[in-house]
Amino acid sequence: MKTINFMGVRKLLAAFSIALVLGSIASLFVNKLQFGLDFTGGALVEVAYSKAQPLEDIRASLGQAGYPEAIVQTFGSPTDIMVRLAQDHTATLGDEVLSALRAGTEAEVSLLRSEFVGAQVGEELREQGGLGMLLALAIVMLYVAFRFQFKFSVGAVVALAHDVFIVLGVFSLLKLDFDLTVLAAILAVIGYSLNDTIVVSDRIRENFRKMRKGDSEEIINESLNQTLGRTLMTSLTTLLVLFALFFFGGEMIHGFATALMIGVLVGTYSSIYVAANVLLVMNISREDLLPPEKEEEVDDLP
Structure with a gap:
């Protein structure tokens, strides 16, 4: 050799x-x-679907509603969805995200949590x-x-x-x-x-x-x-x-x-x-x- x-x-x-x-x-x-949301802080919205949805469809719905940079992932079960947004949290953000998600599916969607993730x-x-x-x-x-x-x-x-x-x-x-x-x-x-x-x-x-x-x-x-x-x-x-x-x-x-x-x-x-x-x-x-x-x-x- x-x-x-x-x-x-x-x-x-x-x-x-x-x-x-x-x-x-x-x-x-x-x-x-x-740096991602883990380091910079931002808004966190959790929703529950009545049946599992493709994550690509959820991202597309959020992109059309003006949230193209949203990070979407499942947690706990396929019907529980976590949406992370690199922006300031507002009192109406959860409802706005919920409306965008409902517009993109025939399944029922309910809001579980909407809160701010601190940059500290x-x-x-x-x-x-x-x-x-x-x-x-x-x-x-x-x-x-x-x-x-x-x-x-x-x-x-x-x-x-x-x-x-x-x-x-x-x-x-x-x-x-x-x-x-x-x-x-x-x-x-x-x-x-x-x-x-x-x-x-x-x-x-x-x-x-x-x-x-x-x-x-x-x-x-x-x-x-x-x-x-x-x-x-x-x-x-x-x-x-x-x-x-x-x-x-x-x-x-x-x-x-x-x-x-x-x-x-x-x-x-x-x-x-x-x-x-x-x-x-x-x-x-x-x-x-x-x-x-x-x-x-x-x-x-x-």
Whole structure:
């Protein structure tokens, strides 16, 4: 089997990765994230139908009534519908939405609840979500440093930060809604990418101790080739599930599936070209991974 020289183009792809991250950061500053109702606040209307209705028909009725950006989902049962609107709540909003829904169906529709969702909750969610991601990265760094070696922990965290910035940058650039499901997907991306990076790191450590010939670049290349099949199969099977969720899972998890698809692709790339590249930049060597020699005990002479 031919050995792929992954590290032969590492400088070129390092420049590519840096450009992607800088572009993502620039997009976040210019376009910012399009926070959804979970973060910005707005109005919430819940209604009950006498029989189940297609969500597409409900969205069409609301769009014709002047609510094209309404988020529609079921809750509890197929006949219970939740409508979320990114606008200020008024005393008559519930009745206006109810009238629009009744005009689009022959089924009976009754109003269950109409209330305001405060933006203060969204502000707390943004802060807690950001702190959660930072805490996850810090725990990852400690875990990898304890299990492998400090240089591996730096490579893992750089790869994870690379993945998170790119996912956020794509959402910012395309102006996709960023809600709680997308935040959950980003945390899942951290877990997925970390798992892939740990598998690669474990093989690199094993080969540094086992292979007697070859410099650091050759050993890392051999390790990446040995784990390539596993990495690609895991990514492909995960992507198949995510494609199914994206196309058949409904509007509410489009953002979740999109973020994970981007994250899986970028995470697969970063476990090969970012984490391993950082190890070479930090001059990883066989001496860094050799177990410490045990000191021989000398019996006291009488």
